[in-house]
Every structure is written in C-alpha cells, then in structure tokens.
Amino acid sequence: MLFNTLSGRFLLLTAAFVMLAEILIFVPSVARFREDYIMSRLERAQIASLALLATDGMIDQNLEQELLANAEVFNVVLRRDEVRQLVLSSPIPAPIEQSFDLRDAPAWELIRDAVACLADPQNRVIRVIGAPVRQAGLLIEATMDTGPLRSAMIDYGLRILGLSALISAVTAALLFLAVRRLLVTPIRRVVNHMSVYAEAPEDARRVIEPQSKVVELREAEEALQSMQHQLTGALRQKDRLAQLGGAVAKVSHDLRNILTSAQLFADRMETSDDPMVKRAAPKLVNSISRAVGLCESTLAFGKAEEPAPTLTRFMVSTLIRDVVESEKLAAGENDVEFVTDVPQTLAVRADHEQLYRVLTNLVRNARQAIEATRAPGTIEISAGEEEEGWWLRVGDTGPGLPERAREHLFQPFQGGFRKGGTGLGLAISAELIRGHGGRLELLRSDAEGTEFVIHLPRDLVLGLAAPATRIVAATEA
Incomplete structure (x- = not known):
C-alpha cells in the first residue's frame, strides 16, 4: 500500500537510483582494488628481492621461501641495468595462463580484467608486471595465484555493497521525509480542501x-x-x-x-x-x-x-430592533405584538445585510400569517450564545404551516403558504444561510404557532487548520 502513494514510490525510486549509482561506482572501485592488491604484492616481492641482493645471494632456502610466502608470489624477476634477473623462485603449481602489465594500463583494461577475475572461479597462475618503487630497476615481474586475489576482491565488493545499501537507505529516508513535508503534505491539503468543498459547494x-x-x-x-x-x-x-x-x-x-x-x-x-x-x-x-x-x-x-458573505462582528440587538421597527410600520393598525429577548451585549459574526434579509423574511412571514387569521397574535424574537456559536429564534402564535408547505419549505415556487405567495423568500433565505456555512431550520409548526431557529457557528471554515464554520439558519415560513 505504501508504494501506491507518491511518497512511497519516490522512496522506492530514490533507493533504486542510489543503488544504481553505487553500482556504477562499484565496478571501477573493484578494478582499483585489484590494481592496488597486485601492486602491493609486487612491492613485497621487490623488498624480498632487495633483501636477497643485499646478501649477494647468500640466503638460506627456507628464508627465501618465507620471503616468497610473505609476498604471496611464486617467483620474482627484477630487471636492472638492462639485465633481467630471476631473484627469487619456487616451484609453480601450474602453467602461467595469462600476463598482466600494470604499467600505464588504461582504465577500461583494468575494469575488464577485474570483471573477468570475479567471473572466473578457477584458481589460475598469472604473471604480473609493474614498475619498481623508487626507481629500483626497470621493471619487476612476479607470478601469483588468482584465488586469494579473487577472494579479497569479493570481500571488498561485499563491504562496498553493504555500505552502498546503507547510504541508499539513509538517503532515501531523508528524501522521503523531505518530499512528504515539501510536496505530499501541501498536495494532501489541497485534496482535503477539495473534499471539504465538495461537501457543500454552495458554501x-x-x-x-x-x-x-x-x-x-x-x-x-x-x-x-x-x-x-x-x-x-x-x-x-x-x-x-x-x-x-x-x-x-x-x-x-x-x-x-x-x-x-x-x-x-x-x-x-x-x-x-x-x-x-x-x-x-x-x-x-x-x-x-x-x-x-x-x-x-x-x-x-x-x-x-448572491455574493459571498462579508463576515463582521456586530451587536445583534441593533439589527433585530431595525427589523421589528420596519415590521411594526407594515403591520399598521393590525393587532400584532412584537416581543424581543436579546442580550444587549450579544455580538455575532455574520454578514449584516444578509442576516437582516433573513430575519426580515421570517418576521414578515410570521406577521402575515397572524394577520390572515384576523385575530391578535404575538411574534417573539430571541437570541443567545452556545458552545459552537450563536442562535437566533423567531416564533409566532399564528395558525402554523400547512402540511404541503412543510414538505416543500425551501423549494422555490412550492413552499409558499399564503395566497399569492411564491415561496421564494424561504428559498433565498436558506441559500444565504448556507453561504454562511450554516442551515435554516424549522423547529416546530402546529396549531399553537411556528418557530424557526438560526445557528451561527463560532469557528471559520478552514480546509485543514480549523473545523468548518457553520451558520444554522432558521427556515422561513
């Protein structure tokens, strides 16, 4: 499942590419190791031959064998003053199958010979030629087994591969974390925003x-x-x-x-x-x-x-007072009483003009419902604060909504309940409240009256940082 994600695939590709780079470095490195290995044997052989020359050849045979064993060669030939001299010698267990001249050998040739040595499991006798150190002659030549050389190369290669794997893992992990922080997390934030938006595109x-x-x-x-x-x-x-x-x-x-x-x-x-x-x-x-x-x-x-709401903090009591005064003028001589229960210090966060329109629709519907009965009635408007935000309630003592109106309350041209009404008021009000991130809700409607409530959320909608801001708005009659 991890490798089906962007960061997981990046981790896998990073490890693969680092390993590929290490392999490309590994082959020349092993070739260099082979060259150094052979040159170290030639240096030991040179030291052993110089020790013999210092005694004018008067050296015990056992000591000679010990010098050859220490140099890990079978014999040593040293060319000095244009004279080729067999300095140290011992029986060679098999015929010499190949000669390698390390003097000014090109890189591709060293790589080719190293790969061939690794690929050949047979222990063979080879002749190697190199330049003596400190110009102690024209050249030095020795014969040796390829078995110890190949074993040393394999051991070196395994250590290099292990180190490469460790470097690859550490590099991939660091890049994995970096990619998650710099790319995956911002991309996931965009995806979360899209999901949040898809839940309510009208918000x-x-x-x-x-x-x-x-x-x-x-x-x-x-x-x-x-x-x-x-x-x-x-x-x-x-x-x-x-x-x-x-x-x-x-x-x-x-x-x-x-x-x-x-x-x-x-x-x-x-x-x-x-x-x-x-x-x-x-x-x-x-x-x-x-x-x-x-x-x-x-x-x-x-x-x-409808434009997006412009959210500001304002005293809701002032807004409700303006709505009530406007509806009192419209009521004229009709016996409609307006009662408000709103704390003077209660401040809400909303679009002032849009909330005014919603409340006006609710109060006007309540007034017209009471006037249609030709009997006295009361409209009560209250507001308060709760843990998640604020609420505003509009209730009346009218005759209640018909069953058909309740079924299609927020559908344009279907939710109207007055003769000649279109039902657009509630539909528009509900849309305005959804634009705030909330909802318009009918609490009750029966023979004793109708009651709507608006819930305004305290928190703003932030796709990742904060919970969605919701404004629960009271449905209009």
Missing part, C-alpha cells in the same frame, strides 16, 4: 485560500480557488434556472388567470357607468399588484447571484 467559505510557499503549488491553489468560485456561482445559477424552468408553466398559468380577471374588470370600467365600478376598482388593483409581485420575484430569483 463560499469552503473555497480554498492559497497558503503554499512553493510557487507551483501556490499557482495550483490559486487556480483551484478561481475554479471553485466559478463553480459555486455556476451551481447556484444552474440550480436557480432549473427551478425557474420547472415553475414557468405554473407561473404562466397563474399569471394568465390573474391578468384575465384584471382585463375583465378593466373592460367593465371602460364600457359601463354602473356604480359597481367603485367596488371593482380595488379588485383590479389587487389583481395587478399580485401579477406584478409574482413577475418581479420570479425574475429576481432567476437572474440574481
């Missing part, structure tokens, strides 16, 4: 905020941010257009009926002096008003795109 605060210091990754984050902004707008527009398309037939039918009635009244007003004209005039005005209101709401919903 504008789930759009990624570029943070990477790596130029390429930051460009990717900026491109993703631009795409998410465009996608959020496109999804909203597409959803609205789809809903608008489904409602066009209903709107056209209702609008035709309304305008037909208005036309009949208008025709009667033009052709008759009947006193009933005075009573027909208000009906005509109401019919035309309903038609105009329906058209305006439909067109506004079809083309509008």
